[in-house]
Amino acid sequence: MIKLINVNMNFRGKEILKDISLTIEQGEIMVIIGPSGSGKSTLLRLIIGLLQPTAGEVWVNGREISHMNEDELNKIRLEMGMVFQYSALFDSMSVGENVAFGLRQHTAMPEEEIARTVRRKLRMVGLRGQENAMPNELSGGMKKRVSLARAIAINPHIVLYDEPTAGLDPIMSNTIDRLIVSTRRMIDATSVVVTHDMASAFSIADRIAMIYGGGIVEIGTPAMIKQSENPIVAKFIRGATGIAENRGRSRA
Numbered sequence: 001m002i003k004l005i006n007v008n009m010n011f012r013g014k015e016i017l018k019d020i021s022l023t024i025e026q027g028e029i030m031v032i033i034g035p036s037g038s039g040k041s042t043l044l045r046l047i048i049g050l051l052q053p054t055a056g057e058v059w060v061n062g063r064e065i066s067h068m069n070e071d072e073l074n075k076i077r078l079e080m081g082m083v084f085q086y087s088a089l090f091d092s093m094s095v096g097e098n099v100a101f102g103l104r105q106h107t108a109m110p111e112e113e114i115a116r117t118v119r120r121k122l123r124m125v126g127l128r129g130q131e132n133a134m135p136n137e138l139s140g141g142m143k144k145r146v147s148l149a150r151a152i153a154i155n156p157h158i159v160l161y162d163e164p165t166a167g168l169d170p171i172m173s174n175t176i177d178r179l180i181v182s183t184r185r186m187i188d189a190t191s192v193v194v195t196h197d198m199a200s201a202f203s204i205a206d207r208i209a210m211i212y213g214g215g216i217v218e219i220g221t222p223a224m225i226k227q228s229e230n231p232i233v234a235k236f237i238r239g240a241t242g243i244a245e246n247r248g249r250s251r252a
């Protein structure tokens, strides 16, 4: 479970997040939406402990992390996987080495078991037998899938996704959406997904939270968000679903 209590985040005196309180339940898929610059990535970075809040508490799996030192944070990060916006694969390493990276760094797992785990995770993301491929031989969607396999290699309790479908075509976006949902099912992970892709948000979320003006202006199931009477939310999703509808059309 992830819990933010009265979190404030200032950068150079500018308040980016103001008094954010948010609970994300174990096994839940929480999607964070909001305009560019509203602080969505900042929220993810607070959860993974890359940023310390200016005020407030950040609880991850029952521990308050905002005052932890790097050693303590590194232990907590072992329970988290992150899929970065631009995949962030190690270009000089093969796909298999990328997926094995966390296992080699953080566990004493024997090489045979690492190889088995890598095989299994690549199979989960539909990349069976791609261990020896190099990242520069892969399409954007394949890179995202390797990035997901790497994030879940250590069976994290929490998976964080920063714009997982950005820059992908509609079919690959749907594939990634399905993987996010099946990953949650297979490893019972709590998932936090930052996205601009409303089609994706509506199809994968248990709940959606919208950030605007530093605060959470609306939170609820996709159905509740679609019916929101808050004009900021209604306008945002109308604008954003213009893109989503295009995605639907180009698929047809």
Ligand SMILES: Nc1ncnc2c1ncn2[C@@H]1O[C@H](COP(=O)(O)OP(=O)(O)OP(=O)(O)O)[C@@H](O)[C@H]1O
Pocket (backbone or CB within 6 Å): 011, 012, 016, 034, 035, 036, 037, 038, 039, 040, 041, 042, 043
């Ligand atoms: N390390 C930092 N130092 C100073 N300002 C920062 C820092 N990180 C983020 N910001 C500022 O905080 C605001 C929120 O940034 P953030 O990346 O969280 O927004 P976002 O909602 O994820 O945007 P986008 O949708 O465009 O990715 C922006 O104005 C950004 O310039």
